[in-house]
Amino acid sequence: LEHFGSVEAIAKAKAEIFTGLEPDGVAILNADNDQYDLLRFLAHTASVPRVVSFGSRRDADIHLEQVVCHADCSCASARVLDVPVSYKIGAPGRHLVQNSLAVLGAVSLAGADLARALQPLARMKPPKGRGERHTLALANGPATLIDESYNANPASMRAAIALLGATPVERPGRRIAVLGDMLELGELSSALHQGLVRPLEEAHVDLVYCAGPMMGALWDALPPRLQGLHAPESAQLEEALLADVRPGDAIMIKGSLGSKMGPLVSALLAAYAAKQQPVRQDRVSIN
Numbered sequence: 001l002e003h004f005g006s007v008e009a010i011a012k013a014k015a016e017i018f019t020g021l022e023p024d025g026v027a028i029l030n031a032d033n034d035q036y037d038l039l040r041f042l043a044h045t046a047s048v049p050r051v052v053s054f055g056s057r058r059d060a061d062i063h064l065e066q067v068v069c070h071a072d073c074s075c076a077s078a079r080v081l082d083v084p085v086s087y088k089i090g091a092p093g094r095h096l097v098q099n100s101l102a103v104l105g106a107v108s109l110a111g112a113d114l115a116r117a118l119q120p121l122a123r124m125k126p127p128k129g130r131g132e133r134h135t136l137a138l139a140n141g142p143a144t145l146i147d148e149s150y151n152a153n154p155a156s157m158r159a160a161i162a163l164l165g166a167t168p169v170e171r172p173g174r175r176i177a178v179l180g181d182m183l184e185l186g187e188l189s190s191a192l193h194q195g196l197v198r199p200l201e202e203a204h205v206d207l208v209y210c211a212g213p214m215m216g217a218l219w220d221a222l223p224p225r226l227q228g229l230h231a232p233e234s235a236q237l238e239e240a241l242l243a244d245v246r247p248g249d250a251i252m253i254k255g256s257l258g259s260k261m262g263p264l265v266s267a268l269l270a271a272y273a274a275k276q277q278p279v280r281q282d283r284v285s286i287n
Contacts (some may be wrong), residue, residue, distance in 0.1 A: 001188055003184065011039055021048055025050075026051070028053075028062075028109070029054070030053075030055055032055035032056055032098070064101060065077045067097050069092050069093065071166065074091065074092055075088050078104070092131070104118075129265075131146060133145065146160075146167065146251065146252040146253070148252055149264070149265050150257065151256055153182055153185075154185075156254075161200055164177060164250060167250040172248065175252075176244075176251045178209040179210055179255060180256060180259030180260070181211070181258070182256050183214070193218040207228040209228040209240075210228075210230040210231075234263065235263065242271050253265050
């Protein structure tokens, strides 16, 4: 936003990719995106012969029918160009299910085996900085660390907060969000940071740590009961965060790469001899 001025301008820049599509190619577009109608129009303007939509809308060509998100996996049923499928993704998060719809649409349109494409999704693991989970070995019991530190924007921040909200905690354990600045948002930066209050409350987050000057807008908008600590730089949160972690806690760390949230993940791993959580391989069905 800082460089393009509006989401519409970003969408128009993204649409430049249509000019490189093969003459008989297909554009697969997210029907749930606010810019869907604009992108569809730009695809037709670029003479794209076929546009296929995906999302939760019932009229989407590839549409999600049901989703159940667990702490360590996601299960979904969908119709992929009129073919019903049920499958598991070996990582939690509705945003990953949304992405999988586009993947399965591409598989189907390429003429590949849709059933075979579903199998590796169950073995998927969140990569480092993008939802990787660790168990922190505290003296009196474990805590969960969710590493979302690679990057952040308003949409991915809301998705990560929802992921934290879906993570079970055993009381007196708490859900703790450790959030760094979302960069390059331009004039809308303050409003977009403040706009995280509602997602945090809806996710039943108990405590929020904030790092960076832009996160000051969120800090000021937070109810006092959610305020943990605000610091100008992420490194200044380390001592307090390490001292505050309790057994049963679920801690999610996220921010733009420039906000340097990764070292906080490393500090927790070093302090509490963490290990990566195993991914369940059992089958989960949707009725």
